[in-house]
Amino acid sequence: MTSDAPSKDSAQLSPVELDAYFALIEVSSLVRHAVEQQLREAGDLSYVQFQLLATLGDSPAGSSRMTDLADGVVYSRSGLTYQAQLLEQRGLVTRAPSREDERSTTVTLTDAGRDVLAAVFPGHIAVLKELLFEPLSGGDVEALAGVLGRVRTHLRASPPRSAAPRRRKSSS
Amino acid sequence: MTSDAPSKDSAQLSPVELDAYFALIEVSSLVRHAVEQQLREAGDLSYVQFQLLATLGDSPAGSSRMTDLADGVVYSRSGLTYQAQLLEQRGLVTRAPSREDERSTTVTLTDAGRDVLAAVFPGHIAVLKELLFEPLSGGDVEALAGVLGRVRTHLRASPPRSAAPRRRKSSS
DNA sequence: TATTGTTATACTCTATAACTATA
């Protein structure tokens, strides 16, 4: 333990950092894969579609603008359009031009959409409990939420390189 | 905060669990996306290709059987063949039947493969430091590695649902 | 002119099933 600092200078990652990085990739990868299967089987939803439905379900009116929906879920606008089309074709959402701003499209969760969401939730939670939370203590979960929350805040604040193709363009 | 225990029974996730889950997905998603871009720009590598090269680079002989390579990197055998073909076409790896077991294919990292790996590493590390580790203390990193390490162990031990199409079939 | 969203298109990746060959 000579230098346990995060080593912001050296061009190397410390062994602990490597551990953390590899574990993060492997865990998120496996969990996501398992969750995707469950969603596919229980409701024929891709993960992105689930995220969109869940986001709509969280909003009070069950609706949202396309641009707001895109936040964090998708990396390109056309990708969002594509997924929204699929959801609309299945009758899980509705799309209509916003009255406030005719350029915007308001996406709204339908009753059928809520049904699918409800059909999928229990299994979704079961997978998470079994795969992610089963081996963790309450303290572990808090630590995880705390640390990852800090990273998330950092990521949201820092210039998203090109994660967000458009949107949030201050100067230029 | 009546029941802060991990709540292994109720069919709901606690607020902290939800936090941890969402943060995990968002962070891993953003980090991975950023890393993928860097790898693409610096060495024209997909993340899976990078993982394969890096795995080979870690092994003493710079070579490995296909099946061993697949571990954790890919979810189907054909997917691995596909990526290995791409790497071979670019001259970054070599494929040859193993002498010990003629059924096996031994994949070996070439000098060109090592070069690409070397070309890509610094930027890779830089992205991780900037995006993932920048806002974390040494203790944070250790906590992260510890908790995720525990989950990883759990995931590796538990029946991979169908993550591993073949391989590791005890009874049957 | 800037913003919102869609469309067309090309491409990457993944997965299932059928198949070959060796143990």
Place this chain on the structure above:
DNA sequence: TATAGTTATAGAGTATAACAATA
């Protein structure tokens, strides 16, 4: 018969660029 790997093929998802419409 079981294992290692490849092939064919089909489908899902993503991204870029060009486009239309509104602010």
